[in-house]
Amino acid sequence: MNLPPHFTKTVTSTFTGGAEWLTHLPNLLAECERRWDLTVQPTNFTLSYNYVAPATLADGTEIVLKVGVPNRELRTEIEALRLYAGRGCVRLLDADPEQGVLLLARLHPGEMLTTLTDDDEATRIAALAMQTLWWQLPAEHNFPSVADWGDGLAELREAFGGGTGPFEGRLVDTAVSLFTDLLASSDEPVLLHGDLHHYNILSSSDGWQVIDPKGVVGEPAYEVGALLRNPIATIFDEPDLKGITARRLDILAETLSIDRERMRQWSLAQAVLSVWWSYEDGGDSADWELTMRLANVLLEVS
Known part of the structure; x- marks a missing residue:
């Protein structure tokens, strides 16, 4: 994957196992496509600590796929999103805390x-x-x-x-x-x-x-x-x-x-x-x- 240098530097310097996670990232995205029957598109988002990309579900619904090195902060983000349930905050459609995966509603115009x-x-x-x-x-x-x-x-x-x-x-x-x-x-x-x-x-x-x-x-x-x-x-x-x-x-x-x-x-x-x-x-x-x-x-x- 052609990842931005700043993103790879941030992931490798912040997370233990970050370099290994980046190597595995293409496989993780492919696994998400199979598991949720979605198509991940090339990202046009600014990346910092997580890989975030637009995606489309099988029925054509536009979503955002967010994946990161599994860590406490991602888990508490998922917990907070579940509590908010879309009230004032983007809606969480599904998640796998152990894999560091979030499926989010796409906001338009965003x-x-x-x-x-x-x-x-x-x-x-x-x-x-x-x-x-x-x-x-x-x-x-x-x-x-x-x-x-x-x-x-x-x-x-x-x-x-x-x-x-x-x-x-x-x-x-x-x-x-x-x-x-x-x-x-x-x-x-x-x-x-x-x-x-x-x-x-x-x-x-x-x-x-x-x-x-x-x-x-x-x-x-x-x-x-x-x-x-x-x-x-x-x-x-x-x-x-x-x-x-x-x-x-x-x-x-x-x-x-x-x-x-x-x-x-x-x-x-x-x-x-x-x-x-x-x-x-x-x-x-x-x-x-x-x-x-x-x-x-x-x-x-x-």
Whole structure:
């Protein structure tokens, strides 16, 4: 298969057995075609951690096939999609968690929220999308918590012998302190998307729909961090990033009725955690340096 170099690098650097999985990928796709009587088409989607391609069922229904190295995150995505059952989120048609396979409804026209040029409007749409996904947790579930994710900051310290390596010590210290304080005073936890931003909100015949939920347990104020860091391809070219970030926080606070300062603090802590994840996954320094820039902005926003 003629796979994008960035995709192969991400899979091999992120997942144990990633190189072997890539070798087996053509066989896995063929197995999916036989099992579900579908035809996989050449992909025209941007690939990151999973292989995603359009496909057609035997009756002509257009779907999306998503396959990835089997891991906890894919399993919790499947669990979240089953709970959402198509309400505000793309519908899961079938899945095999052990094989890392998801069959998803195809959204049309399927354009990302990045197509909107009015940032205020996009922020409001994202806020409304968030609200549709904040579900009461079932009695039994396998979702990680925000506290589990926050443990990554301890791993950062351990990786650098108690220091912060290439990351600004002031920001890491602030993030650790914020995680501790915010977790201790959190509101009632709900099911969050966990990575809700412009690239994961698509247009459809039923309005804007969300894709790729991580599925994480935490208070709603935690959810906005990913949105503030995106769209990563353009937001950091804005001459007044501080002003835009402040305006977004204003809109989110008004639309969601959530304390603005609490969202700012969570977003700062989450930005530093995101930087560590990028570094840990072998990401380019140019990517996490941009995110650290936003962390500094969030430190200064009033």
